Amino acid sequence: MNRHHIAARVAGLTQSEIRAMTRACNAVGGINMGQGVCDVPAELLIKEAAKTAIDSDISLYTRFDGEERLRRALAHKFTNYNKVNYNFENEICVTLGASGAFACALTALLNAGDEILMFEPFYGYHWNTAYIAGLNPVPIPLAPPDFAFDVELIRSRITPKTRAILVNTPGNPSGKVFSRAELETIAAICIEFDLLCLTDEVYEYLTFDTEHVSMASLPGMRERTVTMGSYSKTFSITGWRIGYAAASEPLARAIGMVNDLYYNCAPAPLQRAVAVGIETYGPEFYTDLAKTYRKKRDIFCELLTEIGLDPIVPKGAYYVLADNRRLGAANAKDAAMKLLHESGVAAIAGSAFYTGETGEGLLRFCVAKSDEDLARACDQLRNWGNKH
Ligand SMILES: Cc1ncc(COP(=O)(O)O)c(C=O)c1O
Known part of the structure; x- marks a missing residue:
């Protein structure tokens, strides 16, 4: 390979730790609690809706920002669940997952060289x-175990850029659910320093005894x-790639515009199936989902407490960070490898979520497994x- 053929901004990257661990896990036939893949089957209703959409020839590009039915369903969800009104006509863009939403938002709203603050672990x-x-x-930095932040530290990291x-x-991997008061503190900083706030709420329905508040x-x-x-995550369809960004017009x-240039649109029949799901499911679908994951958590x-890998019990999402020191490894990657080879269970090294040393003492497990796989693990x- 000629390195000169690779862009500098990509040459410095290695493929995610998570994928590397998945390969290592497959190589030993282990149980993968590393990757954040929810391997419970998608709901029948959604699968049927996708098949119907394909059979009805919903196979052309939709409008660049998504088909109307899905945008309307999302606007309705925003009003009822998130308590914020977005106009389905021009304030919601259906994207290729939340990942697509983030990539498009960064390209559309920020300039090269700009700084973006991110809570760590990220x-x-x-x-x-x-x-x-x-x-x-x-x-x-968010300080474990409750991942509180220091408002003065945020201020000190703000520069003209x-x-x-x-x-x-x-949050992934912390499981932190920001309280209303914490969000108000961040909001005040955004307003004072005229910052944009990008908020990733893919786990919005997975909170345990804590309300989800949308910034x-x-x-x-x-x-x-x-x-x-x-x-x-909500419909267990990670491979379908249906997400959204919502913002003022x-x-x-x-x-x-960026979504249109990069992708034209998200997969048409799958947009329809997700719209049907949102229209059909009542609030109990989402509360049941949280109950299911709470039980797994x-x-x-x-179990982690029992075996001395002390967990930081998450308030939301479906990951658990655990103290890896009992493994006696030199660093988090070695700890993850050791655990995989000795127990057949894969976790992710905590270092994948930190810039500094803190992650070296941690492992992240994903509990979005079927009950059988979780019991086996x-x-x-x-x-x-x-x-x-
Ligand atoms: C915090 C967070 N955001 C986004 C994603 C990716 O979501 P999507 O499949 O919608 O791109 C994940 C998946 O693990 C995640 O943990």
Whole structure:
């Protein structure tokens, strides 16, 4: 390979730790609790809706920002669940997952060299996507176990180049759910320093005994916030690639323009199927979903405590960060490899989510597994715990 043929902004990147761990896990036939793939089957209703859409020849490009039925369904969801009104006609753009929403928003709204604040631990894709968009991500440490932030530290990291702050609530990998008061504090900073707020809410329905608050619903924030989400996690359809960005009209227009240029539109029949899902499911579908994941979280956190890999019990999303020191490894990657080889269960090294040392003491497990796989993983880890 001639390195001169690779763009400088990409040459410095390695493919995500998460994918590398998946390969290592497959090589030993292990149980993959590393990748954030929810491997429970998609709902029958949605699958049938997708088949019907294909059979009805919904196979052409939709409007660049998504088919009307899905945009209307999303606007309705925003009003009822997120408590913020977006006009389906010009303030919602259907994208290729929340990942597509983020990439388009960065390209549409920020300039190369701009700084974007990101709470740490962060989702690696956020960090690296910002990097390849030519931005400089700046970490704001969240202190475990409750992942509180220091408002003075945020202020101290703001420079004349700072243009935006990213909020991910509920957060991956921390499971942090930002409280209303915390969001109000961040909102006040955004207003004071005239920052954009990009908010990734893909786990919006997965909170445990805590309300989900959308930044855009706070006073003064709708005009400077881009709300990003998707149905990857909610409907267990990570491979369908249906997500969205919602923002005030000028921002949404710019995001839509980039989405159009890069992708034309999201997959047409799958947009329709997601619209049918949103129209059909009542609130109990989403509360049941949270209950299901809460149960998985509780089972797994109990097991981690039992085997001495102490968990930081998450308030939302479907990941658990755990203390890896009991493995006695030199760093988090070695700890993850050791655990995989000794127990047959794959986790992700905590270092994938931090710029500094903090992540070296952590592992991240994804509990979005079927009950059978989760039980098998618990058995294997319990056996490991008994032997080591
Ligand atoms: C915080 C966060 N945002 C976005 C994504 C990707 O979502 P999508 O499939 O909608 O692109 C993930 C997936 O793990 C995630 O954890």
